[in-house]
Amino acid sequence: MNAARSTEDRLEDCFAAVFPDMPPAKLRMMTMESTAGWDSIALATLIASVEEEFDLLLPTEAYPSLSSFGAFLRLVEETK
Amino acid sequence: MKLREALQEVQRPQVDGEPFSVDLVTGFEPLHLRVFLAAHLRLRLRVDRQVAVRTGLFGDLGGNLERAIEGAGEAPVVVTLEWADLHPLLGWREVALVAAGRDEVAFLGEIEGRLAEWRRPLAVGDRKRIVLSLPVLPLPPWVGQSFNGQRSRLRLELDWLVGQFARDAGRRGVRVIEAVDLPAWEPAKHLANGFPYSLAFTDALAGRLAKVMLPAAPKKGLVTDLDQTLWRGVVGDDGAEGVHWDLDHQARVHGWWQQFLAALAGQGTLIGVASKNDPEPVNAALARRELLVPSEKLFPIEAHWQEKWESIRRIAAVWNVGLESMVFVDDNPLEIDAVRQALPQVESVLFPADDPAGVVEVLGRLRDWFGVEAIGEEDGLRVASLRQRVEVEQELAGSLPSIEERFAGLGSRLRMDLRRPAGPRALELINKTNQFNLNGVRWDEADWRMWCGRPEARVAVLGYEDRYGPLGNIAVIAAEERGETLAIRSWVMSCRAFSRRIEFATLQCLLHQWPCEKVEFDWRQTERNGPIATTLRLLVGELPASGRIEISAATLRQNLPLLYVANDEVLENQ
Numbered sequence: 051m052n053a054a055r056s057t058e059d060r061l062e063d064c065f066a067a068v069f070p071d072m073p074p075a076k077l078r079m080m081t082m083e084s085t086a087g088w089d090s091i092a093l094a095t096l097i098a099s100v101e102e103e104f105d106l107l108l109p110t111e112a113y114p115s116l117s118s119f120g121a122f123l124r125l126v127e128e129t130k
Numbered sequence: 131m132k133l134r135e136a137l138q139e140v141q142r143p144q145v146d147g148e149p150f151s152v153d154l155v156t157g158f159e160p161l162h163l164r165v166f167l168a169a170h171l172r173l174r175l176r177v178d179r180q181v182a183v184r185t186g187l188f189g190d191l192g193g194n195l196e197r198a199i200e201g202a203g204e205a206p207v208v209v210t211l212e213w214a215d216l217h218p219l220l221g222w223r224e225v226a227l228v229a230a231g232r233d234e235v236a237f238l239g240e241i242e243g244r245l246a247e248w249r250r251p252l253a254v255g256d257r258k259r260i261v262l263s264l265p266v267l268p269l270p271p272w273v274g275q276s277f278n279g280q281r282s283r284l285r286l287e288l289d290w291l292v293g294q295f296a297r298d299a300g301r302r303g304v305r306v307i308e309a310v311d312l313p314a315w316e317p318a319k320h321l322a323n324g325f326p327y328s329l330a331f332t333d334a335l336a337g338r339l340a341k342v343m344l345p346a347a348p349k350k351g352l353v354t355d356l357d358q359t360l361w362r363g364v365v366g367d368d369g370a371e372g373v374h375w376d377l378d379h380q381a382r383v384h385g386w387w388q389q390f391l392a393a394l395a396g397q398g399t400l401i402g403v404a405s406k407n408d409p410e411p412v413n414a415a416l417a418r419r420e421l422l423v424p425s426e427k428l429f430p431i432e433a434h435w436q437e438k439w440e441s442i443r444r445i446a447a448v449w450n451v452g453l454e455s456m457v458f459v460d461d462n463p464l465e466i467d468a469v470r471q472a473l474p475q476v477e478s479v480l481f482p483a484d485d486p487a488g489v490v491e492v493l494g495r496l497r498d499w500f501g502v503e504a505i506g507e508e509d510g511l512r513v514a515s516l517r518q519r520v521e522v523e524q525e526l527a528g529s530l531p532s533i534e535e536r537f538a539g540l541g542s543r544l545r546m547d548l549r550r551p552a553g554p555r556a557l558e559l560i561n562k563t564n565q566f567n568l569n570g571v572r573w574d575e576a577d578w579r580m581w582c583g584r585p586e587a588r589v590a591v592l593g594y595e596d597r598y599g600p601l602g603n604i605a606v607i608a609a610e611e612r613g614e615t616l617a618i619r620s621w622v623m624s625c626r627a628f629s630r631r632i633e634f635a636t637l638q639c640l641l642h643q644w645p646c647e648k649v650e651f652d653w654r655q656t657e658r659n660g661p662i663a664t665t666l667r668l669l670v671g672e673l674p675a676s677g678r679i680e681i682s683a684a685t686l687r688q689n690l691p692l693l694y695v696a697n698d699e700v701l702e703n704q
Binding site for chain 2: 063064067068070090091094095098099102103107110113
């Protein structure tokens with residue numbers, strides 16, 4: 051079933067799980083600066099959730115750059 | 131469960147009620163363990179509630195433990211111990227110098243001292259549910275010099291210290307979990323964010339912690355097949371002496387099965403037999419003295435050629451337990467399928483007689499279903515009292531002498547235990563009784579303890595015996611004294627105590643012990659509480675489907691039938 055869904059859709063599911071109060075329309079525009087609650091715990095949860103969803107390991111040296119939905123999307127595409 | 135599913139479970143809107151609070155004590159960053167634990171606990175709660183997992187300070191397991199135990203009321207506590215909590219030298223993130231010529235005795239003494247400090251807060255394990263997991267991370271290779279697969283002396287010392295700590299905790303009522311058999315450590319993440327465990331391990335660990343924190347009600351009875359299950363061979367063909375369960379006859383797995391049944395019977399689980407056989411050879415084989423499960427523990431025995439699901443139904447009626455509380459074990463897949471189709475509520479399990487590893491798996495699964503935390507006086511009496519109940523019912527149904535004379539002749543004696551806090555048997559009875567149950571409401575342990583601590587709360591645990599023998603503690607009433615009203619919130623009685631007017635005697639004792647003007651029953655009809663509905667109708671007339679039923683104490687007394695029960699013992703706090 052996952053194969054039929056786009057990477058963005060699946061990534062959006064991960065973000066929605068970590069930020070349940072965020073309106074769905076805003077998920078793809080999220081950045082660390084603009085999102086209350088995007089702290090180190092949320093980031094670690096996002097990383098783990100994304101790795102689990104896509105069955106991959108994101109390189110730890112890239113963690114500091116993961117500050118937006120777009121950054122996650124780029125890294126997932128590169129790592130897959 | 132995936133992390134995303136756990137997050138969704140935790141965030142699901144709350145139906146009602148206060149959140150279920152639990153303290154998670156770790157020395158590491160609890161991160162995903164907190165989420166998975168909340169999700170697993172929520173799935174196991176009897177009433178859907180949100181779960182609030184409180185955590186403490188990073189790197190301070192001892193302080194977190196003190197705060198959780200001493201400052202959190204009745205909230206249960208999960209303690210996840212790791213090597214680094216014992217000494218920074220045993221951790222991977224912590225920095226500690228390995229001194230040349232380090233004094234190993236002093237080092238171990240330091241660890242022993244730390245563990246001794248933690249014994250004190252854990253000593254409340256009998257009053258508060260505490261679940262403990264022991265270290266699972268590998269020790270760093272700069273400690274203890276384990277090599278070539280040989281366990282170092284230091285590691286052996288550490289294992290001994292932690293084992294002793296766990297044993298002491300267990301003796302004080304702390305629940306120590308079995309290690310999860312999955313790769314635990316994820317070094318990159320541990321270094322990056324302080325959380326040491328892999329997601330798969332965390333999920334399994336949280337599931338186990340939650341299971342021990344909120345155990346499911348155990349199954350009550352097991353019905354076993356005989357041929358190729360209780361023993362190897364077909365007793366009708368091979369004869370009573372031709373069936374085996376020993377190593378010499380390649381039949382040891384059947385011996386395992388008998389030993390397992392004996393252990394279950396010893397803890398109070400009901401064991402019955404359903405076999406397609408003529409009764410004579412079955413009785414002869416069950417009379418063999420070398421049987422590893424005492425044959426008097428097997429009751430009833432259905433040996434004939436009728437369908438097994440019919441036998442199971444009859445056994446359920448004799449035991450007076452619901453089909454969903456029963457397990458059926460047979461080596462024949464056709465019989466398993468037939469029972470699954472006719473009685474889907476019964477857990478039907480295939481006994482893989484030719485596959486010892488499969489038998490081990492089955493025994494482990496059944497151990498989980500029938501697990502009980504403590505064995506009480508009642509557990510040893512259960513089968514005997516079921517046999518007695520059949521005898522009592524036969525006697526009371528007889529024609530001579532009159533029924534009142536027969537009740538009078540029972541020599542019934544009731545013992546009331548009003549001591550606080552109520553023992554574990556009270557909550558166990560409330561949570562497992564279906565038929566004689568005022569409202570079917572189940573209590574989580576923490577809520578129960580909290581409620582029991584309220585000044586208006588009253589709990590009576592009733593024990594019974596008559597000339598047929600003791601039944602042990604068979605009834606519980608939990609009530610609140612509100613001015614002149616006694617409001618009964620829970621009232622349960624074991625089905626073993628039916629047919630002896632004990633329920634009425636219980637009320638009589640209660641009214642004597644806690645005088646009041648009015649009694650209020652917190653009544654709710656459930657699918658299975660017909661027996662208590664019958665009792666209540668005799669006392670108060672027609673019943674609503676649910677709601678409070680009020681009756682004056684005087685009317686209640688008048689409506690009680692004639693009773694011949696001596697209430698000769700009341701246990702109270704000194």
